Amino acid sequence: MRLRHKPWAKDKLLNHPELVIQEPEKYKGKWQELFGNSNPIHIEIGTGKGRFINEMAKAHPDINFIGIEAYTSVIVSALDYALESEPTNLKLLNVNAQNLLDYFTEGEVKRIYLNFSDPWPKNRHEKRRLTYKSYLEMYEKILVKGGELHFKTDNQGLFEYSLISFSQYGLKLNFVSLDLHNSDFEGNIMTEYEEKFSKKGNRIYRCEVQFP
Template identity: 60%
Template structure:
């Protein structure tokens, strides 16, 4: 989806450097110092407009959340949601997630979320999918032992591809749902896309996986 340009985005990002962290590579291996506590850190790749990460932070004050979003026009909206909820356990990164090891050390992250990622349906773009094996290698490196990856999507093709990818990589499928909202979970924090698609009656696919030691 094309995002509307926000000419004020650069100024907003500069003014909120305590929330949208500049030069995150400098904090590699030291994110707990930035949060000022020893709570586990969860990472959302592709934060979008921030409804999920702000809601999760409010629901889980004992977990620190980092959201990565490349589009400036989108991350400022996410930042506004975080500021409105006044949740201190969120920071945002306006960076590309193509190599997470630039920003995070081994065993630094306890959980990863992939919410409604771009499916990149064309075969020639397979390597861009966030569940392609080269991304899984990165997740394995930065996750603690026993850390989990949770994926939600409305795209059945991407979901099926991801399940195969997890299986081929030797990951453990802990939970798989082909229609997440059949039994409404009050603890499920919906993203903007999730609300939109589920309201149209589209099934939401979800799985939780982990790397086997």
């Protein structure tokens, strides 16, 4: 994906601290206090332009959502979406997911969403895949016991790799769809990529796994 540089994006993020949390490490273990309630926390890693996380926040007002995106020029679109929909249960973090343990304490998150992550197809880049075992170790630390990971992709190779990775890690497979849009699954909220790929006829893969 080629990103268009937006030199004004950083300032715009800084101008909306009510949505884009600066210095998120200060809220480690205190996210429910920031939201002002005791509702469960769900995070999306790789929020992109923000359709999924914003629509989820609107559909589930009893859940606190946190969208994580490393690219400033991308997450600013998620901010624009949030400024239009004005959700009260959504925060955005412009940080790298490699540092999750700096922002969340043990058992603070109930569910993690991975949507259309970079497949990193070359073998030498395996450790960069968000379903690689080192990432699963991080997820397990911040998730509640029995916490879930929901994963969607149009990349068959990444999906097959991830299923193996989940199995080797000992995760429980609760749901698998090899063709989501032609299944009876209800309540699917599409990402921008998902809509684009599905219109091209690409099959969408989805699974839900649970940590012990």
